[in-house]
Amino acid sequence: MNLEKILAISGKPGLYVLKVQTRTGFVAESLVDGKKITVNLKSNVSLLSEISVYTYEGEKPLKEVIASIATKENNGPAISHKEDNATLAAYFKEILPNYDDERVYASDIKKIINWYNTLQSKGFIEAEAASEEVAETVAVEAEAPAEKPKKAKKVTE
The missing domain is CATH 2.30.30 (SH3 type barrels.)
Structure with a gap:
């Protein structure tokens, strides 16, 4: 994604x-x-990529919020953005427990969930999950110490 x-x-x-x-x-x-x-x-x-969501600790990039939704939904679709405001707020609280409910409005939550569902339906969410797994694998391999090459033994007859 x-x-x-x-x-x-x-x-x-x-x-x-x-x-x-x-x-x-x-x-x-x-x-x-x-x-x-x-x-x-x-x-x-x-x-x-430039949008962030207000939290009590600062701002959280939208990419991280979408990744949290993808994790919760196992890369599947989220609830409909047409649910009532209380349901959407409760759902968003599960995704981002520390979001600033005085500065993040119901319309913002609807927009984020609608955007997530649009990206998910077009395959952007699965692509992101796969690219993150590859990045994690590469990072782990880079951290692992490389094996020292074994010295060849001389064979004497």
Whole structure:
């Protein structure tokens, strides 16, 4: 789940993938229906990789929140973002127990859960889990001391 090219565009529903940058803006493709749109530089656009959620200790990157949802749901779909606010708040409390409920609104929770479900349905969540496992394996192998090559014995006759 590389969120570097995933966009949320103000005034447009759903998520978009950045395709091409142009002189006057860029071209983005909708994750929902696959339609391409042009977006000018004056539009309010947010990269998902730059979004954070307020907690009592500071801010938590959206990528970590989405990873927590994926862990809880075993990379499957989460609850619907159309549930009532109390249900969504209780669910989000399970995901991120220390989120700042005075600064994180029900609309924010709905958006995050909707984004998670969109990314999950398009296969971004499984791809992230697989890439994290590979990264962990590489890190573990890098930490393990390499075996010293064995010296060849001379055979004398």
